[in-house]
Amino acid sequence: MPQPIKRKRDHSSTEDFKSVRQKIRTLEANLSDKSNLNNIVELFNHVKNDNAQIVFAAMHALNRVFLSFLLKGELQKPKVAEETSAKGKVTLWLRDQYTNFLQYVKSLLSNDEPGLQLPALTILMNNMKAESEYFMSTKGTYHFANNLYGPIVKEIISTENLNDHLRKEFLEKYLNIYDDLRHYFFKDTAEIIEQSLRTDETVRKQKTSMKSKKAKISNTTNSSGKLELIAKNLFSILESIRTMPTEPSEIDEFWTVNPSKYEPQSKKTNSEEDDVLGDEGLLSESEVEEEKEQAKKDGTRKKKMHPLLQLKVHKRSFTDCWLQLFKLPLTEEMYKKILLILHKRILPHLSEPKLLMDFLTDSYNVGGAVSLLALQSLFTLIIDHNL
Structure with a gap:
């Protein structure tokens, strides 16, 4: 009886990865010296590699580098007068690299490989948390980095690759646990849909003036298809959210920090408009007026409860989200x-x-x-x- 043929194991790809991984570690370690900042560019090139293992290693290494800079305050936007200084130019360059990195990692949420989608989500969510907490520690006011979270939400509900792995991770690790993430998910999706519907309406108006029937049909298909995709993805998430609070006491889990530690901010100062959205807009104008009237009736200067701790705010974002979903092609x-x-x-x-x-x-x-x-x-x- 002939012996089975033993396949020779190809060690080349494994050896290549090991050598690149060692290079990535060296590039990361050398970034402790500011004279080696160009290593960031080289690490970013590895993040764009076709090899998923290399991408994974480089992505985490570069993320550790940027988080270190963030927590040291080295990604904070310099004052206008300092932008032309050597230090200011370096800071602006670092901020650009950081932004480009996050944009690329966000694009990986639409990758067809769950092995890249899930670590990308983890990195993005950790950065959002780090930015929020850094802002609060330096400014002394509550802050939710929705400038990072909003685009994450948009990518997830718009991707053609929202598989069970990504959906389950997003729901079980984040939305079904943390009240702030769930609230801002509702709030952001409502705004994303509203904007998408406006865009769709603009496209439709433009199409009516087109003479080419072929172009008209093509654009209609593309426009409707995008809205249908958002509807499908969003509903698949909404139907699995099981943790809506029914009492204010149930609003007690936060991805960042409990906002009760900070006074609610009714208006942001210019210095606070640097990077991200805070808690403005959580109360509608009518609700703000109601609070003022209630304060007058009470006749006392009672400490205001932060909007994120108010059940009516969570109900409003929930309502807005579902009502916007109902406007989509179902x-x-x-x-x-x-x-x-x-x-x-x-x-x-x-x-x-x-x-x-x-x-x-x-x-x-x-x-x-x-x-x-x-x-x-x-x-x-x-x-x-x-x-």
């Missing part, structure tokens, strides 16, 4: 799923039940089983909420 299956979870998982957390009326009317017009489910929901709203 499949019949999505209509069914939404109507089936409507009364137990959506309605209790809405700021006002009557806001569902338009969606239920649209659902009824879909026809078939969806119409029956919509009628049942309408009946429940009328009976239970006197609508």
Whole structure:
């Protein structure tokens, strides 16, 4: 009987990775000396490598470098008068490299390899946390780095590669645990959809003036396809969020810090507008007025509760997110799923039940089983909420 042929193991790729990994470690170690800052460029080139192992090693090395600079305050934007100095120019260059790095890592969320998506998400979320906490430690006011978090959210709900691995990681490690991340996810997705719908409307208006029917059909497909993708991705996340608070006491887990440690800021100073969004805009104008009126009635200078600790703020962001989703092109299956979870998982957390009326009317017009489910929901709203 012939002996089975033993395949020779190719050691070349393993040896190549080991040598590159050692080079990455050396480049990182030498960055303790500011004279070797060009090592950042070389590390970034390795991050763009085709080999996933090399990308992983270089990405984490470069992230450690930038986090070190961040925590030392060396990524803080210099004053205008200092920008032309040698130190100012170096700082601006470092900030550009840091921004480019985060942009590239964010793009990896749309990679078709979960082995790159998940570490990319971890790095981005850790940087968002580090930026938030650095700002708070230096400014003494609460801060959520939504300039980093918002683009992460946008990439995730817009990607064609939102696989089960990435979705599960985002939900189980972040959204279903931390109240601030969940709130800003709702808030950011509502704004992203609103902007996407405006863009879609602009494109449609431009198409009506086109003479070429072929171009018109092509653009319609691309525009609608993007909205449908956002709808599919967003709903797949929303239907798995199970941790909406029902009492203010349940708002107690934060990815950054508990905002009760800081006084809420009604208006940011110029110096605070450096990099990121704070807690402005969490209360609507009417809610701000309500707070002022209540303070007058109480007749006392009671300490204001931070918006992120207020249940009505979480309900409003939840409501805005779902209402914006309802404006997107939904499949019949999505209509069914939404109507089936409507009364137990959506309605209790809405700021006002009557806001569902338009969606239920649209659902009824879909026809078939969806119409029956919509009628049942309408009946429940009328009976239970006197609508």
